Amino acid sequence: MKTTDADSLNTDNNLAGQYVLGTLDKTERVVFEARLADNPQLQKMVNQWQDHFVSITDQLPPVSAPQPLSARIERSLDTLETSRPITQKPTTNFWQSLPIWRGLAGVGMALTVFFAVQLSTMQPELSEPTYIAVLVAPQDKTPSWVIQTGQSNQMQLVPLAAVEIPKGKALQFWTKAEGWEKPVSLGLVKKGETLKVNLDSLPPLTENQLFELTLEQASGSPTGLPTGPIASIGRGVIML
Amino acid sequence: MDAAKIKKILNFFKRYSCTDFNDLEEPVLYTVFFSLDRISVSPSIFNYETSLKKCAQGDRRALMQLYEQEAPRLLAVVLRILQNRPLAEDVVHDAFIKIWQNAQQYHSELGSARGWIYTLTRNLALNALKYSHRQVLFEPEFLLDLCDHHAIENEHQKDNVETLVNDPLAQASLNRCLDHLEPQRKLCVLHAYVDGYTQDEIATLLDKPLGTVKSWIKRSLNALKECLQ
Numbered sequence: 333m334k335t336t337d338a339d340s341l342n343t344d345n346n347l348a349g350q351y352v353l354g355t356l357d358k359t360e361r362v363v364f365e366a367r368l369a370d371n372p373q374l375q376k377m378v379n380q381w382q383d384h385f386v387s388i389t390d391q392l393p394p395v396s397a398p399q400p401l402s403a404r405i406e407r408s409l410d411t412l413e414t415s416r417p418i419t420q421k422p423t424t425n426f427w428q429s430l431p432i433w434r435g436l437a438g439v440g441m442a443l444t445v446f447f448a449v450q451l452s453t454m455q456p457e458l459s460e461p462t463y464i465a466v467l468v469a470p471q472d473k474t475p476s477w478v479i480q481t482g483q484s485n486q487m488q489l490v491p492l493a494a495v496e497i498p499k500g501k502a503l504q505f506w507t508k509a510e511g512w513e514k515p516v517s518l519g520l521v522k523k524g525e526t527l528k529v530n531l532d533s534l535p536p537l538t539e540n541q542l543f544e545l546t547l548e549q550a551s552g553s554p555t556g557l558p559t560g561p562i563a564s565i566g567r568g569v570i571m572l
Numbered sequence: 573m574d575a576a577k578i579k580k581i582l583n584f585f586k587r588y589s590c591t592d593f594n595d596l597e598e599p600v601l602y603t604v605f606f607s608l609d610r611i612s613v614s615p616s617i618f619n620y621e622t623s624l625k626k627c628a629q630g631d632r633r634a635l636m637q638l639y640e641q642e643a644p645r646l647l648a649v650v651l652r653i654l655q656n657r658p659l660a661e662d663v664v665h666d667a668f669i670k671i672w673q674n675a676q677q678y679h680s681e682l683g684s685a686r687g688w689i690y691t692l693t694r695n696l697a698l699n700a701l702k703y704s705h706r707q708v709l710f711e712p713e714f715l716l717d718l719c720d721h722h723a724i725e726n727e728h729q730k731d732n733v734e735t736l737v738n739d740p741l742a743q744a745s746l747n748r749c750l751d752h753l754e755p756q757r758k759l760c761v762l763h764a765y766v767d768g769y770t771q772d773e774i775a776t777l778l779d780k781p782l783g784t785v786k787s788w789i790k791r792s793l794n795a796l797k798e799c800l801q
Contacts, residue, residue, distance in 0.1 A: 342794075349793035352691065353764040354698050355771050355786075372681055379687030384746045384800060385765050386649075386690050390615065391718045392766075394644035395651055401661055402639055405668045409632060412669070 348377035352385060358571045362464055463487075463537050467545065467566035476564045479543055481531065487518075489527040497523060497547075504548045505529070506558055509541040520552055521545065541568040618642075620685035627675035635672050642689065643668075649690070650697040653768035655706040663700050667693040698768055708773050715762040716755075719747045749799035756780075757788045761796075764789065 350356050351364050368374050467477040474493075481487045489505060497503055505527060508515040518529045531537070546553070547560040618641050626634030643664060650667075651660040670692055678688050750758050756778060763769045763777065771789070775782045 345797060346790055346793050349797070350789065352694075353761065353789065353793075354694070354768055355764045355789050357771070375688075376681065376683040378691055379683040379685075382687035382691045382694075383684035384796075386686065387746050388719045388750075388762070389649045389652070389766060390645065392645075392648040392652060395647040397639075397643040397647050397661070397664065401643070401665060402636065405639065405665055406632075406636070408665065408669050409635070409672060412673070 344374055345377050348374060349381045352378055352381040359464065362569050362571070363466070366466060462571055463568055464571060465541075465543050465566045465568035467543060467564040469564055470562050477545065477566075479566075479568065481537065485531045487529040487531055487537075489518075489521065489529070491526075495521070495523060497521075500550050501547055501560075502550045502552060503545045503563055504552050504558070504560075505543070505545055507534075507541060507543050509535065509538045514557060515542070515544075517552065517556065520548075537568055537570070539568065539570050542566075543568060615686060620689060621678075621680060624671070624675045624678045624685050624688070627672055628678070635668065638671070638689075639668060646690075646693050650693065652766060653694070653697045653706075654700060654704045656704045659700055659704055660697075663693070663696050667696050670696070694768075701768065708769060708777060709767075710777050712759055715759060715766055718766065719750055719762065745800060746796070749796050752799055753792050753795060757792045760785055760788050761792050 347356070347360075347364055351361065351368075356364055368378065463479075463481040465479040466475050467479065468475050476492055476495075478490045478492060479487060480490065495503070503521040505518040505521060506515040507518055516534070519527060521527050542565070544558070544565040545563045546558040547563055548558075549560075553559050620638070623634050623638045623641075627638070646667060647660060647664050650663045651657065654660045654663065667689075671689060674692065678685060682688060750761065753761070759778065760774055763774045764771070769777070771782060771785050775785045778785065
């Protein structure tokens, strides 16, 4: 199937419209938002649709906001202002490296295509994921893995493209939630296989929890901590 | 207040006012205009883009002006979705804080600043739905009345400010385009946008298969897109 630029523009425009209407399902929405963050053209489509549709709700009778609400907003702004210098302390810590997280936002067309294919070929739909993360390559931000958990207490690591692992090496899967001192290994990835991780031994997954794959020796990292280069990295989103 | 806005309001008063503003001294005029700044004006006069830019520069007064201007409408939108007054007020509070924090991310290439504000606010409202046990109501007449463009245009003629500063053709264009949709498809779009219902809820409400509702919405958007161009 050939996709021309015009086609993908139309698809994007339709997705933007569905996003504004709020009718994308949870997975579609997360994927769309990931692309949106880094794509001004897509944001423009969204704002344009919103501007059109808002003419409908402009006909709703306005609801006057109570006086305390504006005072509450002012108070919150005061609090923000006093706490800002502390929270915005610059840091070069790897886990907070901006380019990497900025890159994560740039989840590209490949993922859309993947989900389009998945959504159209997997009817009836699988049970809805309750937690999802998209892992991308740190250099070119290509989406390469998706993590999903459903109702069962198992997490799946699904490759989005062919995986190449150099001879004598292995990909090791790690996670680290906020407040953890160090990452925890979730196992080694074998070629062409979906890695399944039992979640019973882990604390509950949290919003923004970090996941990454590093290239280690075939038996896994000798130190129990990531030592090799990062092959893929991303953060999780809870889907309620 | 910018010059263009003063000019628009001035023209309005010249044409329709009960007082003859031509007789007033300039300082008095400015006092009148600055007090007008505190009240909500038609969205087509208010400069949302400038407002966001000022917020990005840390101008708090700009945020509070935006609040005066838009809070009643935002609250109406959020309340319609959540059907819970305290929760809706929380969401509007959070929206203004987020507008303040994110205003720097907005720039003119992103298109409509008002659209940007509503996207941000509606997303917060849709996320807050998980805390609201709202009822799914079937009110087709209410929704259809809301976008009855004949009624809207009549209203515009009654309202001098609106006819003066709005281009009624442009305003009503989405409504016109919605009219080209079959009634049931139009309802799908309205239930989704105005009520914030999910596709599942709409399917149940209209007693149609989910797949049908999905494809109606997709096709309706394509038709609207074509009509709006």
